[in-house]
Amino acid sequence: MVDQIDAIFQADDYGVHYPDSRGRFGPYGGKYVPETLIPALEELEDIHATAMQDEDFRTELNSLLETYVGRPTPLTHARRLTEHFGGPEIYLKREDLAHTGAHKINNALGQALMVKRILGKNRVVAETGAGQHGVATATACALLDMECVVYMGSVDMARQAPNVFRMRLLGADVREVSSGSQTLKDAINEAIRDWVTNVPDTHYLLGSALGPHPFPVMVRNLQSVIGREARRQMLDPSTGPGQLPDVVVACVGGGSNAIGMFYPFVMDPGVRLVGVEAGGRGIDSHEHAARFADPKMGRLGVLHGTRSYVLQDEDGQIALTHSISAGLDYASVGPEHALLRDRERAEYFYCTDEQALAGFELLCRQEGIIPALESAHAVGWLPELMSDVSSDDVVLVSLSGRGDKDLDTVMAELSPGH
């Protein structure tokens, strides 16, 4: 199937066109950046529009997605998980089987190709939390012969060591960020500082559906291949149940796998969309990354160029977050999620570290699939869904990545012989 990006401008909107010309999703989004970066963002808007209409570009990206990334990724009927819950039929969208082991490659390859072919820039900087986006970016840069610098917080480098090594094997220059909380938000700060300094020949390959316009819409468009494939596979009786899902569940850090999965279903009013945030050690502990769940700390704010919900203290300083999963450990959330939530088109819940670990183990034992700790949040939340659904229902879960990178973390948490 070579239709991976064809529908990007067709799966349009929910009533009005979002984002608007200023990059706003209702009251969210925008472009809160130093003036130095404005020309680069304007240029990016142009090439994004050009690329999506450009036949040659689309053909090349489609072909890479098919022959290099391995798309379409399968839809798996999780029979033993279904049996375990004794409830609705559960299907898994297997982004863990995409090349490099997570959905991040869809965006990394798309942006890198855009920048290389249309803009002619040859240097890329990126941030990474779990390392999945860093690995995906390093991979795209190796493939397209581009220079790659990845910024990563010291804390994340320690807990995702295999991915650091992977990036270096792929030729990336991985730079440790030891300022602030030494996690994803600080890596983004540092990537932006590099971009400001080297903007004429450098592209910032942002890994999630956040940041200043046009990143949220560009990343969403590149990731919506997940939802488009899944929707088709669900509807086709030879690949799925032959019907739309009743509920779609995805984990939400910055929110790129979730928005990529949700977007093609937004116009299907019967499909419930559920995002699962990182509940860390619980909302009351204040050690979490659940922007929508904590009314005290999760308030409207501006971080990294976009207006959205931000975990912050009473003085507007960005809060330190915690999640067992590095990829969800971020203080803000993509602006389109904030709008979907306001419009009650998507609902957001959270899953604690403990629940995520339970989800992790469950999927290993029941399905023989080791999920990324990020994706384990979507699985770990399923028990809470069960009281709300009937056994006739069909649930689609976005399995955004595989868990090899998390084995050290999980080993430390689960007792031996467990």
Added chain:
Amino acid sequence: MTGVERIRSAIANRQGDTTAAFMPYFPSGFPSRPESVAMMRSMADAGADLFEIGFPFSDPLADGPTIQAATHRALLNGMKTRDCLDIAKELRDAGITQPFCAMSYYNPIFNYGPDRFIEDAVRAGFDGFIIPDLPPDEGQEMEEACREAGLALVYLLAPSSSRERIELVTSRSTGFVYLVSVLGTTGARASLPDYLTDLVAQVRADTDTPVCVGFGVSNGVQAAQVASIADGAIVGSALVKAADGPDGADAVKSLARELARGAHGH
């Protein structure tokens, strides 16, 4: 006089072919709260024409390592938005009459409530604001509130700015235009870029609003170079670095003197 008028007049007082205003940036609460007040007072004596008083933020993405470290320390010292406003008041009470611009990232202001922030800033003695992550595209609300209060909202330009951006920023910036001299973050640099003269000329051709140059200005010679092409020389990191040593107070005072002499043409 309104805040905009006070800023314009302080800059006009120094305008000349080889002279310009000396405009120090200093983070409130660094190295400690009382020391930051004392250092700004000594810079006022040394010939500062306008102060940019820094408000700390946890994620200062336009700042280089020197100011990052200083504002981080201010946060560890417990500085809140309210404390930074109080510092301005303290300086006013001590008889400092130079105009004050609050230099803050947008989130702390947004969180405080822009209207309430402006009201309290006026009360504390501020004349304007510089918000590095609030370009004119997002500044409408803040701009209207500032206009009503007579305060300046200073926008920035950079070497990457297009013709259209120069026109937009010069038409919307009040008080002065802050011209960032280099691509990059704040920080001292060995020399000023060769293109600076042309860049300043290009911006000045478009506007009567004064054009002040910052990022990378760190000594008297550079201040004099800026003075011969622009209306103000903004210095931050070099002063912060000076303040951080064992004889911080003296070092700040003597660097401020050198910078003022450079900018004022003697």
